[in-house]
């Protein structure tokens with residue numbers, strides 16, 4: 454069952470233009486917000502139970518409430534449009550298809566928190582999403598929805614779009630802030646959290662694109678209406694980007710709590726060529742993998758997924774059929790994390806490379822069965838020991854792959870070649 458709250462305009466002709474957005478009822482919600490007391494807007498978002506859609510699932514209204522009141526410093530909003538987690542491609546659709554809904558969400562958020570300057574930090578590789586957003590921001594300025602007198606209500610707001618340079622770590626909120634300030638994108642130690650000391654040393658709200666876009670819908674329809682979707686503890690909808698061996702990959706907006714089985718086997722048309730689902734990474738490459746059987750039992754909400762030992766993450770679902778080599782899959786995932794480590798913390802800088810190399814060797818049919826324990830020992834020392842959770846993002850999938858597909862790893866050790874894919878893959882060299 455798909456629900457179209459955030460994706461409601463996707464099918465409209467030229468949905469990304471101001472004319473199409475206004476025709477669909479756009480820019481009629483923010484005046485309602487601007488007529489409210491900012492605290493009441495925050496309360497409404499709290500009441501909706503909206504949780505951040507960038508990965509961590511932190512309650513949005515609560516985060517806004519942490520920004521100090523009555524400070525002399527300017528406050529900022531950073532919209533996180535970095536979207537680099539492998540498997541995740543939902544924000545790009547929101548930006549491409551409905552950039553004005555994001556701008557309206559930004560206006561509402563900034564009013565609620567008392568912000569006059571918002572940044573959108575957008576993934577450097579994004580072409581069309583960037584051009585669409587850039588043009589939409591210009592249209593909004595021309596129409597007076599941004600600038601010195603937003604919507605004629607005397608509120609001042611500017612939006613600056615900042616293009617990244619292609620580093621995954623700049624999606625981590627404090628890495629993003631450093632990068633925005635013109636420095637190397639290296640995460641900061643927390644606390645202090647960005648809500649207190651963020652960009653340029655000032656209080657900053659960092660929210661994902663989907664989160665901010667949900668704010669527009671919530672203000673338009675109310676918290677109670679939003680809570681009609683989803684579960685009691687995970688209200689609302691979530692965009693899942695589904696890739697891999699399904700018949701119909703793509704972006705699907707579903708109510709939280711929908712059985713994973715419904716998404717994979719109904720909305721996505723099941724596994725290609727009538728094959729069996731061997732594994733499913735439900736929330737993006739950094740979350741623990743589920744076996745196909747586990748995936749068919751689980752519901753897609755924060756609590757059910759935590760109970761199943763995994764996470765909702767950013768909703769980047771990767772489905773794998775029975776022909777997939779899990780050692781090769783893990784090797785590809787680890788290649789990414791080793792490459793993207795910013796290098797500040799020894800357990801991450803060294804650990805991601807060590808586990809990548811051990812898994813490369815196993816995939817090539819080398820190594821020994823002892824390598825499996827060595828891998829687990831390294832991952833244990835990586836988790837919870839670093840400045841940000843990129844180290845955990847590499848360690849958690851590794852642990853789960855070994856736990857759930859251990860026999861497959863053992864069959865590789867010393868086999869001389871990958872028993873599933875045959876010849877060892879040419880790209881699996883430590884030099885990469």
Ligand SMILES: Cc1cc2nc3c(=O)[nH]c(=O)nc-3n(C[C@H](O)[C@H](O)[C@H](O)COP(=O)(O)O)c2cc1C
Nearest residue numbers: 505506507508533535536537624625626660661664
């Ligand atoms: C390594 C790493 C990469 C991240 N990448 C992204 C990203 O691309 N987009 C995003 O919204 N959040 C990303 N996050 C999460 C952000 O740090 C932050 O929690 C989020 O932007 C907060 O917004 P939300 O509360 O609306 O989810 C990443 C976190 C880590 C540790």
Ligand code: SF4
Nearest residue numbers: 795797798801839841
């Ligand atoms: S955990 Fe890794 S990516 Fe995060 S700050 Fe440390 S070295 Fe950088």
